[in-house]
Amino acid sequence: MKKYQRAMLIYNGNAGQGDLEKTLSACVPTLLAHLPHLLILQTTEKNEAKKLCEQYGEEMDLVIVLGGDGTLHECVNGLANLEKRPVIALLPGGTCNDFSRALGMSQNLKKAAEEILSGEVVPVDVMQVNEDFFLNFWGIGLVAETSTNIDDAEKALWGKMSYYLSAIRTIRQMDPFYYSIQCDGERIEGEAVMILVANGNFIGAKGLPFKGISYDDGMANLFIIKNTNLTLLKELLLTDVTADDDSLANEVMHFCGQELIVETDSPMTADTDGEVYMKTPAIIKAKKHHLRMIKPVVEISQINVLA
Structure with a gap:
């Protein structure tokens, strides 16, 4: 299991997984047991996830995105221009969670959290479109x-x-x-x-x-x-x-x-x-x-x- 000293969990309080407390309780305890320094931040406004990634991204070894495809899109745009880019992990917290499916991640939150801790880091392409x-x-x-x-x-x-x-x-x-x-x-x-x-x-x-x-x-x-x-x-x-x-x-x-x-x-x-x-x-x-x-x-x- 790869050790991440500093990790950040960004979650969208408005994403489509229903009860927020239930959503967090399904995955956060598993992560806290293995991540010694986990910063947990909630977003409620448009582009807030992007700004948080720009602000904290270079300080982190791992950024965990709990939300849907829109939240992930914001995080990618906040991280892609950084010189020191952390590893990104996905927890399915939206309606479709398309890229987590492309990676083969479980759509069960607890299982996905376990996969983050035991999974492998792979290189992934990103597409630049104009300035985004x-x-x-x-x-x-x-x-x-x-x-x-x-x-x-x-x-x-x-x-x-x-x-x-x-x-x-x-x-x-x-x-x-x-x-x-x-x-x-x-x-x-x-x-x-x-x-x-x-x-x-x-x-x-x-x-x-x-x-x-x-x-x-x-x-x-x-x-x-x-x-x-x-x-x-x-x-x-x-x-x-x-x-x-x-x-x-x-x-x-x-x-x-x-x-x-x-x-x-x-x-x-x-x-x-x-x-x-x-x-x-x-x-x-x-x-x-x-x-x-x-x-x-x-x-x-x-x-x-x-x-």
């Missing part, structure tokens, strides 16, 4: 409109299912848009209903049906969805098909690159790790192994079962 950073995905078109159209009351009631309901509503009114993209200098242009740049392979707690996505290969995965309909949406969200299947191959283009320049006819709203605050144009650069994160150690017995 994202860890999981950046997208325009259907993915951004879906996030914008989520009903807060519906999200509180249905959790991650609210994303699927919003997608079904949004797709009925989604028109194609013109794009021009340079991928490592190669120009790609045309019309699409969604452009997605992925570093992780989960969105809305659902594994993406695209092969080849890796968070440690130094590449940005670009997916261009040319057209869509309810049948395609169902395949993307509810089945296990991949973009290599005939049903999707004609609708999805896949490219990999270290630098992407994305332009649209007029500025379009972008969804960045579930947060909607950016617009096109966008310059996206893959920063290989820029962060270090904890993932569970896969036991030999588990490997044999998976094989």
Whole structure:
């Protein structure tokens, strides 16, 4: 077990895990038993997690993020520009917890806390978009409109299912848009209903049906969805098909690159790790192994079962 002398736990008091006292009691005692100096800080305001990471990050060996994808997004943006960056660990405290799923972390808080203490540190890419950073995905078109159209009351009631309901509503009114993209200098242009740049392979707690996505290969995965309909949406969200299947191959283009320049006819709203605050144009650069994160150690017995 790696020893961390100074650790910080940032938790979002507004995230989607219900009873805050119950949430903390499920994981904090496990952490306190093995972390000699643990600073625990609660956030209640937008960008507070980012500011705390900027303020304390270089003093820490480990930063533990208890919250959803939005809290993680803030923390990444607070840590990515530091010269001395701590190890990052994730506790699932939000609605979807997409990047914790990409790392293979348990979605049970107590088990996830145990995995943090026994897990291995691995290098992880981060994507820089203009002056900000994202860890999981950046997208325009259907993915951004879906996030914008989520009903807060519906999200509180249905959790991650609210994303699927919003997608079904949004797709009925989604028109194609013109794009021009340079991928490592190669120009790609045309019309699409969604452009997605992925570093992780989960969105809305659902594994993406695209092969080849890796968070440690130094590449940005670009997916261009040319057209869509309810049948395609169902395949993307509810089945296990991949973009290599005939049903999707004609609708999805896949490219990999270290630098992407994305332009649209007029500025379009972008969804960045579930947060909607950016617009096109966008310059996206893959920063290989820029962060270090904890993932569970896969036991030999588990490997044999998976094989």
